[in-house]
Amino acid sequence: MQDRARDSVIQAFKNKQIKFLVNVSVLTTGFDAPHVDLIAILRPTESVALYQQIVGRGLRLHEGKSECVVLDYAGNKFDLFEPQIDDPKPDSDAVPVQVPCPVCDHENNFWGLIDNDGDLIEHYGRRCQGLIESNEGLKQQCDFRYRFKACGYCNAENDIAARQCHQCLELLVDPDKRLQEALKLNDKKVLRCSGMVLESTANKQGKARLKITYFDEDGAELSEIFALQTATQQGAFYHHFTKLHLKDRLRLPQIKPKHPDEAVHLAKHFRHPDFVIASQRQGKKFHQPQWDISEKLFDYEGRYRRAHELG
Ligand SMILES: [Zn+2]
């Protein structure tokens, strides 16, 4: 149909002058007629996200409407009453949770952990599952990522399992290779991290500092210290800590500590890395070796054992 004719038909439907509306990929997203109480699906799809979008057209609340009938003539395999999540359950405590996308508003179904009040503690989603229509009418997956690996060359956000940057095509660092190299060298230390602690402390001049200590299952430690006084220091903290450690990127705008006490207060929003790699500080003046953290590995899925996993 021509746009104009289409618009007037849709308007007539919304005004309840037309009872049934048939469409092919036109009303899947962004269409809102709350009184719809029957969805007849004639389209087979493998995509949970698309299926949810289609069914979702009938799930808006409306006065006098108490149910929505879904007739699936295409034999889609999804369960209407259980949110379907493609990924295997990552943790025995995980439950299906809904996480809105800050970019496209799609309600994502991910595995997640909730507290006793039912509030979301953490979710395992990596990328928004929403479909966005381009100007040419093509549907593409929204590219907002909740977890990502930043490319060291162009800073593009890549899937945490990606081997090559999707933007500049450079090879991304292979965490196994990094660990293997570090384990071989005497001036490198690898910590299989099982937890971390944030502490408000002071340096020798009495200036407030944030100390973050990472420890492994045997109690070995590595730590790093941040000053949070100037805008530059706060920026560095964001790049070296917040951006990497935040459990939920949706909270990012609110998480900008300006004092170590504030950061300690926000500790529950931060996750610890799976591995911490440190390099020995050069110079003869130290009685004991000094270690500077050079790399933190998150979302690790390689062949080395993570803390709390059986070997
Ligand atoms: Zn999205």
Ligand SMILES: [Zn+2]
């Ligand atoms: Zn890149």
